[in-house]
Amino acid sequence: MSKSGAAKRYAIALFELAQEHNQVAKYDQEIRIVKEVIDGDSEISKVLEAPSLSLADKQALVNTLTAHASVTVSNLLKLLVERRRANEISAVCEEFIHLANEERGIAEAVVFSTRPLTEEEEASVSHTFSRKVGKQTLNIENIVDPNLLGGLKVRIGNRIFDGTLRGKLNRLEKQLTTNL
Structure with missing residues (x-):
């Protein structure tokens, strides 16, 4: 919007x-x-x-x-x-x-996963990714995506961190085809 x-x-x-x-x-x-x-x-x-x-x-x-x-x-x-x-x-x-x-050092994040995240997993994701974007913590909205094979995709603002199996396979395929 x-x-x-x-x-x-x-x-x-x-x-x-x-x-x-x-x-x-x-x-x-x-x-x-x-x-x-x-x-x-x-x-x-x-x-x-x-x-x-x-x-x-x-x-x-x-x-x-x-x-x-x-x-x-x-x-x-x-x-x-x-x-x-x-x-x-x-x-x-x-x-x-x-x-x-911004005042409180918080970023909004959308986390796509294969199943709902536990509180501990949300805390871990928040701790890990908040540092990557220079914030103190993240407000996490967890979206369960049954199309994911495994892993997580985290969207914070306009940045996407793709740790899904599909993303890893795509990166591996790209790396292998560029080395040929």
Whole structure:
């Protein structure tokens, strides 16, 4: 998803407020929930962007979505809806999460494996790969891929570390064919 300049500005404003009130972790948790809900249900986005629905109805929906969130996060979403930027909510959330992660030295990682990773394996992957990308730790999303023969594939930002059997076989094949 491309991030607009407006999404970055809103995220930075929220992040600065979070820092000012020492609430970065709390807002991060709330923003992650909002992003999950918005990304998980396309109908909510359509309703918030619908020109036929009144602003009061849209803000009532935002109130429902943010019933357990802080006033600041709720007000941000209402402001985005009011300024007809509901389509930017996910991008604002994504940018805020990025800013919060940068401050805490955390990177988001997607780990593809043949089976769910145990807590110990996740900790080991986090320890090993966080150093490779210059971070303190990783937030790991584990995706089970039955098409993998074995090993792991780790995606951190735009970097991919392929330790799968298929990846190793492909590298071996390439090495053997270039030496002929």
